[in-house]
Amino acid sequence: QVEDRECAYAEQQQALADRIGGGGEGRVFAENSTIRCNQGNRCYGLWEKNQHGVRLVKQGCWTFTSEQLECHDDRCLVTTPPSQVQNGSYRFCCCSRDMCNINFTEDFPEPSPTTEPPFYICGPYHDKAIVIALATLSMVAVLVVMTFLGYRMLRGDGKRGLHNMDMLETSTSQPSLDLNSLKLQELIGRGRYGAVYRGSLDEQPVAVKIFSSLNYQPFANERRMYRILLEHENVARFLVSEERLGSDGRTEYLLVLEFYPSGSLCRYLSGCVVDWVNCCRLMLSVTRGLAYLHSELLGGEIYKPAVSHRDLNSRNVLVKGDGTCVISDFGLSMKLTGHRSLPHGEEENTAISEVGTVRYMSPEVLEGAVNLRDCEAALKQVDIYALGLLYWESFMRCSDLFPEEAVPEFQMAFQAEAGIHPSFEDMQMLVSRQKQRPKFPDPWKENSLAVHSLKETMEDCWDQDAEARLTAQCAEERLSELLLIWDQDKSVTPTLNHTGTVGQSHRNLSHCLHAPKISPCPEQSSSSYIEERESRAKPTLNDAYLGPFSGEKNHNCINYERQQLRSQAHLLSPESSGTSVSTTTSTLTPISEPQPLTQEDLEMPKLDPSEVERNLRESSDESLMEHSQKQFCASDIVTSTGSHALLNPLIKMAAEVKGSEVSGHHTDGQGSANPLPKQQNLPKRPSTLPLHTKPCGKDSSSSCLKLGNQGKSNLRQVETGVAKADSITEAAEPCLATFTSNVQITGAAGGAVNGVRHHGKSVTSSEDSILGSLAASPDEQEPLLRPNNANNNNNNNGEGEGEDEDGGGGGTAEKDSDQAGPLGEASTSDMPPPPQPRVEALLRQPRDRRPERPNSLDLSVTTLSFLGEGNSHDGNEEPGEKIKKRVKTPYTLKRWRPTTWVISTDVLDAEVNNNNNHRGSTRCGHNQNSGHGGSGRAKHGTSVHLGSRGGAMTSTFPTDPKDLTRV
Numbered sequence: 001q002v003e004d005r006e007c008a009y010a011e012q013q014q015a016l017a018d019r020i021g022g023g024g025e026g027r028v029f030a031e032n033s034t035i036r037c038n039q040g041n042r043c044y045g046l047w048e049k050n051q052h053g054v055r056l057v058k059q060g061c062w063t064f065t066s067e068q069l070e071c072h073d074d075r076c077l078v079t080t081p082p083s084q085v086q087n088g089s090y091r092f093c094c095c096s097r098d099m100c101n102i103n104f105t106e107d108f109p110e111p112s113p114t115t116e117p118p119f120y121i122c123g124p125y126h127d128k129a130i131v132i133a134l135a136t137l138s139m140v141a142v143l144v145v146m147t148f149l150g151y152r153m154l155r156g157d158g159k160r161g162l163h164n165m166d167m168l169e170t171s172t173s174q175p176s177l178d179l180n181s182l183k184l185q186e187l188i189g190r191g192r193y194g195a196v197y198r199g200s201l202d203e204q205p206v207a208v209k210i211f212s213s214l215n216y217q218p219f220a221n222e223r224r225m226y227r228i229l230l231e232h233e234n235v236a237r238f239l240v241s242e243e244r245l246g247s248d249g250r251t252e253y254l255l256v257l258e259f260y261p262s263g264s265l266c267r268y269l270s271g272c273v274v275d276w277v278n279c280c281r282l283m284l285s286v287t288r289g290l291a292y293l294h295s296e297l298l299g300g301e302i303y304k305p306a307v308s309h310r311d312l313n314s315r316n317v318l319v320k321g322d323g324t325c326v327i328s329d330f331g332l333s334m335k336l337t338g339h340r341s342l343p344h345g346e347e348e349n350t351a352i353s354e355v356g357t358v359r360y361m362s363p364e365v366l367e368g369a370v371n372l373r374d375c376e377a378a379l380k381q382v383d384i385y386a387l388g389l390l391y392w393e394s395f396m397r398c399s400d401l402f403p404e405e406a407v408p409e410f411q412m413a414f415q416a417e418a419g420i421h422p423s424f425e426d427m428q429m430l431v432s433r434q435k436q437r438p439k440f441p442d443p444w445k446e447n448s449l450a451v452h453s454l455k456e457t458m459e460d461c462w463d464q465d466a467e468a469r470l471t472a473q474c475a476e477e478r479l480s481e482l483l484l485i486w487d488q489d490k491s492v493t494p495t496l497n498h499t500g501t502v503g504q505s506h507r508n509l510s511h512c513l514h515a516p517k518i519s520p521c522p523e524q525s526s527s528s529y530i531e532e533r534e535s536r537a538k539p540t541l542n543d544a545y546l547g548p549f550s551g552e553k554n555h556n557c558i559n560y561e562r563q564q565l566r567s568q569a570h571l572l573s574p575e576s577s578g579t580s581v582s583t584t585t586s587t588l589t590p591i592s593e594p595q596p597l598t599q600e601d602l603e604m605p606k607l608d609p610s611e612v613e614r615n616l617r618e619s620s621d622e623s624l625m626e627h628s629q630k631q632f633c634a635s636d637i638v639t640s641t642g643s644h645a646l647l648n649p650l651i652k653m654a655a656e657v658k659g660s661e662v663s664g665h666h667t668d669g670q671g672s673a674n675p676l677p678k679q680q681n682l683p684k685r686p687s688t689l690p691l692h693t694k695p696c697g698k699d700s701s702s703s704c705l706k707l708g709n710q711g712k713s714n715l716r717q718v719e720t721g722v723a724k725a726d727s728i729t730e731a732a733e734p735c736l737a738t739f740t741s742n743v744q745i746t747g748a749a750g751g752a753v754n755g756v757r758h759h760g761k762s763v764t765s766s767e768d769s770i771l772g773s774l775a776a777s778p779d780e781q782e783p784l785l786r787p788n789n790a791n792n793n794n795n796n797n798g799e800g801e802g803e804d805e806d807g808g809g810g811g812t813a814e815k816d817s818d819q820a821g822p823l824g825e826a827s828t829s830d831m832p833p834p835p836q837p838r839v840e841a842l843l844r845q846p847r848d849r850r851p852e853r854p855n856s857l858d859l860s861v862t863t864l865s866f867l868g869e870g871n872s873h874d875g876n877e878e879p880g881e882k883i884k885k886r887v888k889t890p891y892t893l894k895r896w897r898p899t900t901w902v903i904s905t906d907v908l909d910a911e912v913n914n915n916n917n918h919r920g921s922t923r924c925g926h927n928q929n930s931g932h933g934g935s936g937r938a939k940h941g942t943s944v945h946l947g948s949r950g951g952a953m954t955s956t957f958p959t960d961p962k963d964l965t966r967v
C-alpha cells in the first residue's frame with residue numbers, strides 16, 4: 001500500500017517545474033502550502049541560489065523516479081553538483097519523508113581546484129578573464145612591434161629614424177646641484193637678454209646668466225642648446241638652470257655655467273697680445289668648437305644634431321685658462337638637423353635668416369638672401385663668415401705678424417670702416433654692396449707662406465659667395481696647418497723670417513697689457529665697461545676675474561709686468577718658459593706656459609750647421625714646392641731625416657700644441673705623431689668624384705680645397721684633369737689686373753680707413769667711435785634685426801645688384817665707383833697708384849676668369865716667386881706662367897672639398913657667373929675665382945659640376961667626443 005506523502009508545496013514557475021519533471025499530483029492545501037501526494041511518496045524542492053541568497057522556486061510531490069534519483073533519503077539532499085547550464089545557481093533535491101522538502105542540504109563533493117574549475121568562476125567572470133587575457137596579449141604584441149620598429153629605426157634606417165625621435169637627442173637631465181648655495185658676487189657682463197654674474201656654487205666659481213621674465217624664449221633656447229650639445233672642450237660648460245622669483249617679484253631665469261676667468265675673446269684680445277702659436281691655438285679651438293656645433297653626431301643612444309650658432313662674435317667666445325676657447329651664448333642658435341619645430345612661411349624665413357650681431361652679419365644675411373632651400377648649409381656658412389672675422393680680429397693682435405712695429409690696439413672687424421655702432425644699413429653698404437672686408441695691415445703684405453695662407457684662410461671664410469666658404473671642418477684643418485706653417489715658413493725661407501731683434505722680442509710674447517688704452521670691446525653696458533677698465537687697473541682686487549692679467553693659471557697670456565720682472569732672471573734662461581717661434585728669436589722669446597719646451601726643442605737652434613746649410617739649399621725656389629709637399633704630406637714628418645730634421649723640433653712643438661688639444665680625440669693615436677690633419681677628419685667624399693685620391697700620392701695630409709667663387713656653388717666647376725692632379729693645388733696667386741675704378745678694388749686697397757660715409761652719413765673715425773661707445777649702448781644690443789628698409793636699399797641699388805648678377809661692365813663699375821666716392825677718397829691716402837694695386841686687394845678681388853689650364857702640368861717650373869714680392873703681381877706675366885706658378889704653389893691647403901658638395905657629371909655649357917663679375921676689368925688666376933674662361937672650358941669636356949646640397953656623410957670624426965659618429 002502506497003503511503004500518502006505530505007510535502008511542502010510551492011508552484012511559482014510552472015514551466016520550470018514541468019521541465020524538471022515534477023508535476024505534483026495531489027491535493028493541495030494552499031493555506032499551509034502543503035500537498036498530499038496522490039501518486040508516489042516522494043517530495044522534491046527546487047531552489048535558486050545566488051549571491052543574494054536562496055530563492056524557492058518550486059516544491060511538491062515527486063512522481064518521476066529514475067535510477068539516479070531514488071529519493072530514498074529522509075533529508076532533501078542535493079547530491080548533484082550544480083549544473084553549468086543553469087549557471088550553477090539551482091539546487092534540486094527529493095526525499096521520502098513528510099515535509100522533508102522544506103529545506104535542502106547540499107551533499108555534493110567540493111570541486112577540486114586543480115581539476116574542474118568551479119562552475120561559478122566560469123560564470124560572470126569568464127568574460128572578464130577573456131578580456132583581460134586578450135588585452136594582455138595585445139599589449140605584449142604592441143610592445144613587441146614597437147620594440148622591433150624602434151630597433152629598426154635605430155639600427156637600420158638610422159638617420160631618418162633619428163630625425164623623428166626627439167627623445168634620442170641628448171636631453172641630459174639637469175645635474176642635481178644644490179642651488180641653495182648659489183651666490184652672486186660680481187656683475188661681469190651684460191648682453192641683450194640679461195646680465196652675467198660671477199658667482200659661486202658649492203664654493204666653486206660659476207658664471208650665472210640671468211634672463212628677465214621677458215626673455216624666457218632665449219633662455220629656453222639656450223638651455224635647450226646646451227643640453228643637446230653635450231659636453232665639448234670648446235663649448236661653454238653648462239651646469240644647471242633655474243627659474244625663480246627675482247627681487248622685483250617677477251620670474252627670472254638663471255643659467256649657471258662654468259666660469260671662465262679670462263672672459264670673452266674680445267676682452268682678452270683687448271688686453272693681450274698673442275704670438276702666432278697662441279693665436280693659432282685660440283682660433284683653432286674656436287674653429288673646433290664650431291666644427292663640433294656644425295656636426296651631426298650619433299653615438300649609441302645619444303644624438304647630437306647639427307647646430308648653427310648664428311651669433312658668433314668675439315664676445316660670445318670665452319677664453320679658457322689654457323689659452324683655448326669655448327663658444328658660448330646659444331640664445332639664437334638653431335638646430336639644423338633632427339626634429340625642428342619652426343614657424344612656417346615667411347615668419348620662418350625671417351626667423352631663420354635675420355638674426356645675429358650686425359657687425360658680423362654675412363652679406364647674404366644683410367641682403368635677406370640666405371638660401372633657405374638648403375637651410376642647414378646656409379646657416380653654417382653664415383657662421384663661417386663670422387669665423388673669418390674672428391680670425392682677423394685675433395691675428396690683428398698677433399705680435400709675430402707685426403715684427404717691425406707695435407701691434408695695433410684690438411679692433412673689432414669693420415671698426416675702422418663702420419665704427420663702434422654700425423647700423424644695419426652701414427653694414428649692408430659695406431659688406432653687401434661694396435663687398436668690403438676687414439683690411440689686411442701693411443705688415444701682412446709680406447707674402448710669406450704663413451701670412452699668405454692666413455689671409456687666404458680668412459678670405460675663404462668670408463667669401464662673398466656663401467657656398468664657396470670653407471666648412472668648419474676645413475677651417476679647422478687650415479688652422480691646424482697654420483700652426484705648423486709658421487715654423488716651416490721661417491725655417492725654409494730664411495729671407496722671409498721676421499728679423500726680430502732683442503729689442504723687438506717682446507712683441508713675440510703673448511702678453512697682456514694691464515689697461516689697454518681703449519678697449520673697443522662692447523662687452524658690457526657702458527657703465528660696466530668702465531668698471532671693467534677700473535678693475536683692470538687694480539688687478540690684485542680682481543685676480544680671479546681678471547685671470548689672464550694676473551693669474552698663474554693663464555698660460556696663454558702672460559702678465560706683461562710680471563713678464564718684465566721675470567725677464568731678467570728667466571727670459572734668457574733655458575729653464576724659463578720661453579717659446580720658440582722663430583729660429584732667429586727663439587732663445588730670446590719666452591713661451592707661454594702650456595707648451596714647455598723639451599730639451600730637444602731648446603737645442604733646436606744648435607743643430608748641425610750642415611743641416612742648416614742643407615735646409616737653406618732646399619729653401620731655394622726650385623725645391624720649395626717639393627719641400628713643402630713633404631712638409632705637408634709626409635706622415636713621418638716628425639721622424640723624417642735629412643732636411644726635415646731641422647724642422648723637427650719646431651714641427652714637433654707645434655704638433656704638441658696641436659696634440660694637446662686633440663689628443664682626446666685622436667683615438668688612433670696618430671694625432672701626436674702626425675701633425676697633419678688626418679684624412680678621416682674630413683667628410684667622406686662622394687666615391688664618384690675623381691678628386692678622391694689623396695694629395696701627394698703616398699701619405700698625404702688632408703687639406704681643404706676651397707672651390708672658389710667662380711660662381712655660385714651650383715655653377716662650381718673643376719676640371720677633372722686638374723682635380724686629379726693631386727699635387728697640384730690652387731693657391732692664391734698674382735692677379736693680372738687691368739685696374740679700373742672699381743669700388744671693390746679701391747676699398748680693398750685702401751688700407752686703414754678711419755671713416756666712411758654712407759648715404760651722406762658721416763661715420764666718425766675709430767677713435768671717436770670708441771669714445772662714443774662709452775656713452776652709448778653697443779650695436780650688439782640689437783637682438784633680432786630685420787632689414788626693414790633692405791628692400792629700399794635693394795631698389796636703390798638695383799643696378800649695382802644687376803651688375804653683380806650679370807657680370808657687369810665698365811659702366812656699372814663706374815657707377816659703383818660713384819657710390820663709393822667717399823670711400824675711395826678715404827682710401828687713396830694709403831693706396832698705391834692704380835697700376836700697382838696691393839696684392840691682397842688683388843687676391844680679394846672678385847675674379848671671374850681663370851686662365852686656361854694646361855692639359856699637362858709642368859711641375860718643374862720654379863714656384864713661389866711671388867712670395868715676398870708683391871710687385872710680382874704686376875700683371876706683366878703671361879697667363880701660362882701664372883698657371884705654372886699656381887700649380888707649383890707650396891700652399892697645399894686646398895685639396896679637399898667642403899663637406900657638402902654633391903657631384904653631378906653634367907657637362908656644363910657656358911658658365912654663368914652671377915657672383916660679382918667684373919669682366920674686362922680684372923683677369924686673375926686666383927683659384928677661387930678660376931673656372932671661367934670659355935676656351936679653357938671647351939678643352940675640358942669632362943667638367944665636374946658641384947652643387948651644394950648637403951649630403952649625408954658618415955665618417956668618424958676624431959675631434960668629436962669619443963664614440964660619436966658623424967651622420
Ligand SMILES: Nc1ncnc2c1ncn2[C@@H]1O[C@H](COP(=O)(O)OP(=O)(O)OP(=O)(O)O)[C@@H](O)[C@H]1O
Pocket residue numbers: 188189190191192193194195196207209236257258259260261263264267315316318328329331523780781
Ligand atoms: N661663463 C662665463 N665666464 C666668464 N664670463 C662670461 C661667461 N659667460 C658670459 N660671460 C661674460 O658675459 C658677457 C655676456 O655674456 P653673453 O654673451 O652670454 O650674454 P648675452 O646676454 O647672451 O649677450 P649677447 O647675446 O648680447 O651676446 C660675455 O661677453 C662675457 O664677457
